[in-house]
Amino acid sequence: MPKETLRRREQKAATFAVRSGTAERRPLEPEEAQAFFRAIDARDAAGFGIRKLAVLDVDGLHQAPECITWERRITLLYYAAWRKRDHFVNALLHAKADPSVRDEGLRSPRPARNEGPAQQLVNGLRMESAVWLSHAMVQLRFRGKRVQNLGFCEECGQQSKDRALNGFAAMLAWPCGHRCCEDCLWKRSSLVAKGMSAAAELPCPKCQVGPTSGSYPTASLGEAEPPSEKKQDWECSCCGYTNFARRQSCRNCQVQQYSQAPLTEQDASMLSADKDAFILQWQPLSSLQRREATLERFKALPTEPVETDTKDAKSRPRFQAQHPRSAAAAKLGDTKQERTTELLKVGVSGDVVRLTALLEAGVDLDATNEYGQTALFLAACHNAGEAIALLAWAGADLDRTANGGCSPWACAVANAHQGAMHALEEAGAKPTASWKLLDFDTRSPKLQWLIPHHSDLAGAGSCLVEGSFPETCLRQLEDLFASLPKAERTKSCSSDRSYFCDSEGAVQKAFQSAVDETLKDHGLRLEVTMPHMRFLHYVEVGGGLPPHVDLARTDELGRRSTHTFILYLGNCVGGGETVLLNVMEDTEEAVVATVEPERGRFLLFPHMCPHLARPITAPKLLLRLGLSSP
Numbered sequence: 001m002p003k004e005t006l007r008r009r010e011q012k013a014a015t016f017a018v019r020s021g022t023a024e025r026r027p028l029e030p031e032e033a034q035a036f037f038r039a040i041d042a043r044d045a046a047g048f049g050i051r052k053l054a055v056l057d058v059d060g061l062h063q064a065p066e067c068i069t070w071e072r073r074i075t076l077l078y079y080a081a082w083r084k085r086d087h088f089v090n091a092l093l094h095a096k097a098d099p100s101v102r103d104e105g106l107r108s109p110r111p112a113r114n115e116g117p118a119q120q121l122v123n124g125l126r127m128e129s130a131v132w133l134s135h136a137m138v139q140l141r142f143r144g145k146r147v148q149n150l151g152f153c154e155e156c157g158q159q160s161k162d163r164a165l166n167g168f169a170a171m172l173a174w175p176c177g178h179r180c181c182e183d184c185l186w187k188r189s190s191l192v193a194k195g196m197s198a199a200a201e202l203p204c205p206k207c208q209v210g211p212t213s214g215s216y217p218t219a220s221l222g223e224a225e226p227p228s229e230k231k232q233d234w235e236c237s238c239c240g241y242t243n244f245a246r247r248q249s250c251r252n253c254q255v256q257q258y259s260q261a262p263l264t265e266q267d268a269s270m271l272s273a274d275k276d277a278f279i280l281q282w283q284p285l286s287s288l289q290r291r292e293a294t295l296e297r298f299k300a301l302p303t304e305p306v307e308t309d310t311k312d313a314k315s316r317p318r319f320q321a322q323h324p325r326s327a328a329a330a331k332l333g334d335t336k337q338e339r340t341t342e343l344l345k346v347g348v349s350g351d352v353v354r355l356t357a358l359l360e361a362g363v364d365l366d367a368t369n370e371y372g373q374t375a376l377f378l379a380a381c382h383n384a385g386e387a388i389a390l391l392a393w394a395g396a397d398l399d400r401t402a403n404g405g406c407s408p409w410a411c412a413v414a415n416a417h418q419g420a421m422h423a424l425e426e427a428g429a430k431p432t433a434s435w436k437l438l439d440f441d442t443r444s445p446k447l448q449w450l451i452p453h454h455s456d457l458a459g460a461g462s463c464l465v466e467g468s469f470p471e472t473c474l475r476q477l478e479d480l481f482a483s484l485p486k487a488e489r490t491k492s493c494s495s496d497r498s499y500f501c502d503s504e505g506a507v508q509k510a511f512q513s514a515v516d517e518t519l520k521d522h523g524l525r526l527e528v529t530m531p532h533m534r535f536l537h538y539v540e541v542g543g544g545l546p547p548h549v550d551l552a553r554t555d556e557l558g559r560r561s562t563h564t565f566i567l568y569l570g571n572c573v574g575g576g577e578t579v580l581l582n583v584m585e586d587t588e589e590a591v592v593a594t595v596e597p598e599r600g601r602f603l604l605f606p607h608m609c610p611h612l613a614r615p616i617t618a619p620k621l622l623l624r625l626g627l628s629s630p
């Protein structure tokens with residue numbers, strides 16, 4: 001195998017292990033940590049690849065290098081952010097370093113597997129913003145340590161002094177002089193995280209000033225002294241770095257010696273003004289006109305990516321931190337497809353700053369994903385009230401249903417999303433009835449183990465179940481199938497696919513109780529947590545699937561599916577069997593179990609179990625989804 005490919009595969013495996021929380025990570029030895037600090041100084045990135053970081057506990061606290069005088073122990077991320085080494089911060093965040101870990105802070109040590117509010121916020125951001133946020137956080141901590149030990153947290157009212165007495169790190173301090181406990185800030189950010197970019201700006205809880213804006217109070221710091229006759233080494237008022245006398249600007253953070261205001265915030269306020277200008281400019285238009293105006297711009301986008309000079313494509317610009325507001329207005333997609341993908345992502349994140357930029361750049365508000373969901377529908381699913389209001393203002397269809405007929409309103413109601421319900425009501429969405437729960441009866445399932453769960457095979461725990469779903473329920477699912485559009489076929493498809501997202505949870509509820517009822521006597525549990533499902537309809541004689549394993553799907557909470565659930569909806573006499581294998585080949589010796597697709601049966605097997613579908617002689621219909629083991 002070529003060297004490149006092996007390396008790439010290892011990188012992918014390491015990324016997967018890190019993201020799924022399954023990576024085995026060991027603590028760093030003290031000398032090792034010091035070597036990492038030195039590597040950050042020297043911009044030596046050799047040890048910062050994902051393969052190396054994935055096996056290390058990147059959130060460990062280590063004795064701070066000498067230049068950090070205000071903290072005893074810090075993380076690698078803290079140091080890289082303080083040194084403004086964007087590339088290293090990026091690498092550490094990719095390895096899931098947590099920006100909220102701090103000596104004596106509430107968040108250290110990191111709770112196993114559970115992501116705290118800081119990491120949840122970072123997960124939803126573009127990396128450029130996440131790196132900016134890490135810089136800003138270090139600056140707030142530095143300021144917090146430097147200002148006098150007085151003042152109250154603007155969130156919880158605690159006094160700095162009390163916190164210090166109780167052994168917690170100092171409060172964060174903004175240029176305006178207001179303070180906040182770090183844990184209060186993260187909690188607050190997670191509450192406003194719906195507007196992602198806005199939360200990532202880490203504004204002062206009291207007056208919304210950004211962490212790097214305006215001028216810092218100098219009285220308590222006593223730093224900005226006029227130039228004296230004999231120049232001395234000077235400490236940067238912004239980051240604490242000790243600079244040689246001859247330097248005019250800080251070697252670490254580039255701020256001018258006697259200036260109190262870093263430059264970065266300037267473009268942010270300009271961008272903010274841009275955003276307001278856009279809203280004001282479109283304010284006199286009707287929502288129909290706004291919708292047309294943004295669509296006109298969208299139509300001007302190319303369908304295919306524009307060919308770039310291969311030389312240019314290779315010289316990618318250096319990675320740089322970006323203010324969350326500028327990052328939100330960048331990379332909006334160059335083709336129609338990319339633009340729509342970005343719009344749909346905003347439906348999920350609810351980031352109104354980015355949504356404004358997208359509206360201005362041009363979008364098709366009615367565009368959908370393969371489940372027939374528009375950005376507004378997704379915003380309803382994710383309780384993004386502000387995004388719903390903005391989409392409605394721009395003229396998005398409030399009542400457009402997804403595949404299967406669920407409206408944004410019904411989705412918000414079924415999930416008890418108060419914010420979304422309120423925004424839809426305000427905007428004038430029509431209330432619709434929810435989809436009736438399936439009539440299911442799971443009292444007498446007949447279970448047959450195909451591969452016992454203590455087997456060594458990849459398919460351990462595969463089973464076939466009969467008698468879980470009554471006829472009425474199967475018919476309802478068939479009707480659902482009949483109402484769905486057929487997805488466009490790709491070359492490799494041997495069946496028609498129709499995608500359905502069970503946003504109201506009705507199908508999931510039925511399937512969960514069937515699975516529970518079946519597995520309860522065996523001490524096993526599988527959870528139906530993914531609303532995304534697909535119907536497979538084989539119609540051409542000879543259609544089947546060669547040996548393969550199924551891919552895992554990750555839900556919005558980062559949970560990955562582990563098992564495949566297949567419910568057969570038609571009797572396909574002769575052919576069409578699903579065959580479980582012990583190796584990935586279509587030979588007689590490889591067959592472990594053969595399942596005939598009989599109406600009402602369901603089959604459960606681990607994704608990793610090799611399997612194939614025999615060619616059909618008559619049409620075959622099934623419904624397929626992913627389950628996860630807790």
Ligand SMILES: O=C(O)CCC(=O)C(=O)O
Pocket residue numbers: 536545550576577578611612613622624
């Ligand atoms: O058609 C079948 O029996 C199996 C389908 C399958 O394996 C798949 O969709 O991945």
Ligand SMILES: [Fe+2]
Pocket residue numbers: 548549550611
């Ligand atoms: Fe499969």
